[in-house]
Amino acid sequence: MTTAKRKRMxxxxxxxxxxxxxxxVFGERGYAMASMDEIAELVGVSKPMLYEYFNSKEGLLLACIRQSRSALQEATEQSIVGAESAQEALRRGLLAFFVFIRERRQAWSLLRHEMALIGTPAADEIEETRRQQTDLITALMSGYFDSEDTLRAEASAEFVVGACERLAIWCERFPEVTPEKATEYAMDLLWAGLSQRAI
Incomplete structure (x- = not known):
C-alpha cells in the first residue's frame, strides 16, 4: 500500500x-471517547506529531478551548464597534454570541459540556471564557451605564452571561429559533432592567 507524501506546511x-x-471530534464524541488516533488520521499526520505539538490529549483540548475563546472574544468585541447607544451595543453583542454558537456548534459543544471536565485544567479554561465575556460586558456598561456602583455592574454582567448561556442551551432543542429570535428573547428580559441605569 502506498501513501501520498504529506505536504509540508x-x-x-x-x-x-x-x-x-x-x-x-471532541464536539461529536466528547472528550472521554475522542481518540488521538482518529484525530491524527483525519488530520493526516502521525499520532506522535500530535503529541509533539500539544504534549497530551488534554493539551489538545485546552488548545481547542483557547482558540474558541479567542474567536468568541473577537466576534463579540467587533460586533459592538460603532454602536451609538447601550441598547444597540447590547443587542449587537448578544446577536454575535448567538450567531457564534449557531455557526460554531462544535466549539460551543466543547464549552458547554464542562461537567465531564470538572477538576481539570479544561474546566478552568471554560470558566475563563465566562470571565472574558463578563469582563467585556462590564467594560461595555462602564461606557454606557452609571458605573459608580461597580459591584452592581459586575453582578449584572454575570447575570447576562449566565442567562444567555442557558438560553443558548435551550435553543439547541429548538433549531427553528434563529440567532435573531434568541437575541429578541434575551433583549425583552435583559433590557427592561438594564435600561433604568443607562446614561
Missing part, C-alpha cells in the same frame, strides 16, 4: 488544522 497552519479537526 508552516507549523502555525498545521496547528490550526489539528485544532480544527480535534474540535470536531
Amino acid at each position: 508552516p507549523r502555525a497552519e498545521r496547528e490550526r488544522q489539528m485544532i480544527e479537526v480535534a474540535e470536531q
